Amino acid sequence: MYAKTTEFEEQQQQLAKYAKLLSHPARIAIIQLLAHKQTCISGDIANELPLSRTTVSQHLQELKNADLVKGTIDGLTICYCLNLVEFEKMKHFFEQFLAINSQITNQCC
Amino acid sequence: MYAKTTEFEEQQQQLAKYAKLLSHPARIAIIQLLAHKQTCISGDIANELPLSRTTVSQHLQELKNADLVKGTIDGLTICYCLNLVEFEKMKHFFEQFLAINSQITNQCC
DNA sequence: AATTTATGTCGTATGTTTGCGTCATAAAAC
DNA sequence: GTTTTATGACGCAAACATACGACATAAATT
Numbered sequence: 001m002y003a004k005t006t007e008f009e010e011q012q013q014q015l016a017k018y019a020k021l022l023s024h025p026a027r028i029a030i031i032q033l034l035a036h037k038q039t040c041i042s043g044d045i046a047n048e049l050p051l052s053r054t055t056v057s058q059h060l061q062e063l064k065n066a067d068l069v070k071g072t073i074d075g076l077t078i079c080y081c082l083n084l085v086e087f088e089k090m091k092h093f094f095e096q097f098l099a100i101n102s103q104i105t106n107q108c109c
Numbered sequence: 110m111y112a113k114t115t116e117f118e119e120q121q122q123q124l125a126k127y128a129k130l131l132s133h134p135a136r137i138a139i140i141q142l143l144a145h146k147q148t149c150i151s152g153d154i155a156n157e158l159p160l161s162r163t164t165v166s167q168h169l170q171e172l173k174n175a176d177l178v179k180g181t182i183d184g185l186t187i188c189y190c191l192n193l194v195e196f197e198k199m200k201h202f203f204e205q206f207l208a209i210n211s212q213i214t215n216q217c218c
Numbered sequence: 219a220a221t222t223t224a225t226g227t228c229g230t231a232t233g234t235t236t237g238c239g240t241c242a243t244a245a246a247a248c
Numbered sequence: 249g250t251t252t253t254a255t256g257a258c259g260c261a262a263a264c265a266t267a268c269g270a271c272a273t274a275a276a277t278t
Contacts, residue, residue, distance in 0.1 A: 004159060004160060004236085004237075005133070005134050005236095007159035008134035008135065008137075008138055008158075008159070009134070009138070012134040012137045012138055012141075013134050015131065015134075015137055016131065016132055016133055016134045016136075016137055019128045019129070019130075019131035019132040019137075020128070020129075020132040021128075022124065022125065022128035022206075023125055023128040023129040023132045024114070024125055024265085024266080025114050025117035025118075025121040025122050025124075025125045026114075026117065026266095027125075028117075028121045028124055028125055028128075028206070029117055029118070029121055031209070032121075032206075032209060035209040035210065035212050035213055036212065038213065038214065038215055038216075038217065039217070040217045040218055042224075042225080043223095043224055043225065049117075050116035050117070051266095051267075051268090052267070052268050052269085053224095053225085053268095054226090054227090054267075054268055054269075054270095055266070055267050055268065057225075057226065057227090058265095058266080058267080058268095059266090061226085070218060071218070072218040073225095073275095075224095075275060075276075076223060076224050076225075076274080076275050076276060077223095077224060077225080077275095078224080078225065078226095079217060079218050080218070081216055081217060081218050082210070082213065082216075084210055084213065084216065087210050088210065090207075091207045091210070094203050094207060095204075095207070097131075097137070097141075098199075098200045098203060098204070100140070100141060100144040101144065101191070101193055101196050101197065101200070103144050103145065104144055104147065104191065104193065105147065107147075107190055107191075107193065109149055109179060109180070109181040109188050109189075109190050114266095133235085133236080135236095151254080151255085152253095152254060152255070160236095160237075160238090161237070161238055161239085162238095162254095162255085163237075163238055163239075163240095163256090163257095164236070164237050164238065166255075166256065166257095167235095167236080167237080167238095167256095168236090170256085170257095182245095182255095184245060184246070184254095185244080185245050185246060185253065185254050185255075186245095186253095186254060186255080187254080187255065187256095
């Protein structure tokens, strides 16, 4: 028994992957922080969240793996920010999916 | 050790909850099916997906618990369809979140 | 050179999700 | 009234996610 996700359509898998990224409040909070504080804070992120530095680092790693966040090393600290190109891509996926309700003309229940 | 999700903002938790619903291709596929086939299919859903009936039923249950899908019993079969009101609500949450990239004026990395 | 600081990596415990077979239920058909 | 059919509920195993302490690394400060 294992993840059968690969048997779905490419587009569905991609959207599910993006959704998974947003499926934890910590990752949403991180993205919002990065959007607000343009100053590309680094470890300060952990201070603003109710989680240990280790855990935050892990969530950040996930966002980085998905290319939604990029970090550049600046001496001792690391400067993180959103990857706007990838964010736009994700946005497009969600918008396309969320538009399907307009197809529905007659509800039967 | 347990889910610390409750320590985040209400809005972040709610969005994360919606995202979790969409974080599996099966649930995305179900939603898309329901949107396309206005005829409120019931167990046929399982036939269209690469998963057992049991598993599909479980995913459907999750969508129903979140009020995104409703089902009305019609004799032996059950007629499912999207709850458009809840779908709109979800859509709004995502749209609001996905707009944050417009706040970003100068990227530093 | 030793210490401090910012950060990542590893290991591990606990919790959650996924997937499915089997059983239960209740309407419909016979 | 028995059988068939459509469905949900239960229980379990495997996989995955979450959370964090302890350790490692490497730049900056002393």
